[in-house]
Amino acid sequence: MNKRIITEMEKYGMEGIVTSHGDILDALNHRGKMTMAEVAAAIGKDKSTVTALVEKLVRLGYVAKERDAVDTRIIYVTLTPKGNDLKPAFNKISKEVLEAFYTGISEEEKEVLCGLLNRIYSNL
Numbered sequence: 001m002n003k004r005i006i007t008e009m010e011k012y013g014m015e016g017i018v019t020s021h022g023d024i025l026d027a028l029n030h031r032g033k034m035t036m037a038e039v040a041a042a043i044g045k046d047k048s049t050v051t052a053l054v055e056k057l058v059r060l061g062y063v064a065k066e067r068d069a070v071d072t073r074i075i076y077v078t079l080t081p082k083g084n085d086l087k088p089a090f091n092k093i094s095k096e097v098l099e100a101f102y103t104g105i106s107e108e109e110k111e112v113l114c115g116l117l118n119r120i121y122s123n124l
Contacts, residue, residue, distance in 0.1 A: 012089035033078045
């Protein structure tokens with residue numbers, strides 16, 4: 001699945017980005033300005049990993065970092081205009097991947113699958 005997503009991202013000119021970068025961009029797309037800790041929690045990665053991923057996104061011009069005016073230990077991450085420009089491509093990629101993922105699976109089967117996956121997730 002990662003390979004397919006990366007291939008799709010490259011079609012839209014998002015070279016040099018891996019799926020973990022996409023996870024960060026997607027989280028920012030949905031939630032807006034976030035702290036580094038919030039980004040880490042949203043994508044299920046530790047803060048040091050997120051720091052390295054965010055640094056690359058900053059270098060590529062997709063996100064910007066800013067310190068909190070009151071507590072300078074807090075760093076916020078936001079999408080830049082270049083990062084915002086990726087929203088339509090991300091939405092299209094998500095739709096295409098989900099359509100491929102669920103090809104030949106009925107709505108009832110999707111509900112059963114999601115229910116089972118949620119139970120497994122709860123068990124862990």
